[in-house]
Amino acid sequence: MKNLTYLNILLFIFSCGSEAQKSVVDYAESITETELKTHLYSYASDEFMGREAGTEGEALAINFLKDYYESTGVSSGSTDGSYFQEMTVTDRSGNSIDSYNVLAYIEGSDKSNEVLVITSHLDHIGVEADGQINNGADDDGSGTVAMMEIAEAFIEAKEDGNGPRRSILFLHVSAEEKGLLGSKYYTDNPIYPLDNTVANLNIDMIGRVDSLHIEQPDYIYLIGSDILSEDLHDVSEKANQDYVGLTIDYRYNDPTTLVYETGRWRENRYYYRSDHYHFIKNNIPAIFYFNGTHKDYHAPTDTVEKINYALLEKRTRLVFHTAWEIVNREERLTLKEDSEIPSDD
Ligand SMILES: [Zn+2]
Numbered sequence: 001m002k003n004l005t006y007l008n009i010l011l012f013i014f015s016c017g018s019e020a021q022k023s024v025v026d027y028a029e030s031i032t033e034t035e036l037k038t039h040l041y042s043y044a045s046d047e048f049m050g051r052e053a054g055t056e057g058e059a060l061a062i063n064f065l066k067d068y069y070e071s072t073g074v075s076s077g078s079t080d081g082s083y084f085q086e087m088t089v090t091d092r093s094g095n096s097i098d099s100y101n102v103l104a105y106i107e108g109s110d111k112s113n114e115v116l117v118i119t120s121h122l123d124h125i126g127v128e129a130d131g132q133i134n135n136g137a138d139d140d141g142s143g144t145v146a147m148m149e150i151a152e153a154f155i156e157a158k159e160d161g162n163g164p165r166r167s168i169l170f171l172h173v174s175a176e177e178k179g180l181l182g183s184k185y186y187t188d189n190p191i192y193p194l195d196n197t198v199a200n201l202n203i204d205m206i207g208r209v210d211s212l213h214i215e216q217p218d219y220i221y222l223i224g225s226d227i228l229s230e231d232l233h234d235v236s237e238k239a240n241q242d243y244v245g246l247t248i249d250y251r252y253n254d255p256t257t258l259v260y261e262t263g264r265w266r267e268n269r270y271y272y273r274s275d276h277y278h279f280i281k282n283n284i285p286a287i288f289y290f291n292g293t294h295k296d297y298h299a300p301t302d303t304v305e306k307i308n309y310a311l312l313e314k315r316t317r318l319v320f321h322t323a324w325e326i327v328n329r330e331e332r333l334t335l336k337e338d339s340e341i342p343s344d345d
Contacts, residue, residue, distance in 0.1 A: 024324050027157045028317045031149040033309035039148055044141035044304050050134040052126025053175035054097035061122050062100050065172055069104040074151050077103030077169050089181040101182045102172040106154050114166040115192045116327050119275045120144050120203045121176030132300040137307055142207030146316040153320055164327035173275050183275035187282055198332050199232055200286035202276035206315040207307035210292030219247040220315050221290045223270050229285035231333040239321035261293050
């Protein structure tokens, strides 16, 4: 008996020791293409009816996310513990819509009052008049499942005693497709003070390859990274160089760069076209992660079997490594002194 007890103690010490030695790479490796695929095959299935804000499809989507965070051990980020931020928003035709953002939260350790907000939009464009469902596997099922996996990696780290120093809000915004309404609502009614919000990483469409990169698909467009903070840009570049090695394409940092979309050439204006805009507008540095548009953009053919899951895994790990550095570094990201925030007016 004595020897056995001694062995148990040794095993206990050994297992504690090995946990403490786990590194950021180990947690990044918990983000896998298999799990991303499993989540997306549920989230972008016909059952969710295109996840249009204000419909039953949205109700299914928000409950799916809440159940996931509850079962993964990630806390609610809303004030009442429900994971939901209820809002009434007005769409482009002037209709009032009852809609919900979903918020999950991992509290930081010694710098917990500073918050990194990671966003993606949970909604999509619903069902066509002829009954075809817009599954939105890429837009933005890809960003949604990426956030689920990033949250899981951070909570695993926290359970091992390697939790983030700053807090992280996983903000799944709704009504993006109706005019970025969920992110506008959150930044107009923030649950965590915007003054203490250190950055926003916004993921909207990261599962596909556009026509410009068919030959070399290991790429991602980053938009906005150096507009308010050189620090943010440098952290992002280093995370990619040290851990991921994607080709980062910055061409759409200029909103006037032309893009061929829905049958014509137009200025891309991506800078204004997803949820990071409402953070940047509030002087919060942000990065928009994006694969560019494709022929299935906003069509019923944006489906799960067209997603490149190995690439989705790499891109998700890039966001994770960038987030890890932002929340664990000693200094808060510094803002440029003279940055001019581009206006959409
Ligand atoms: Zn989108």
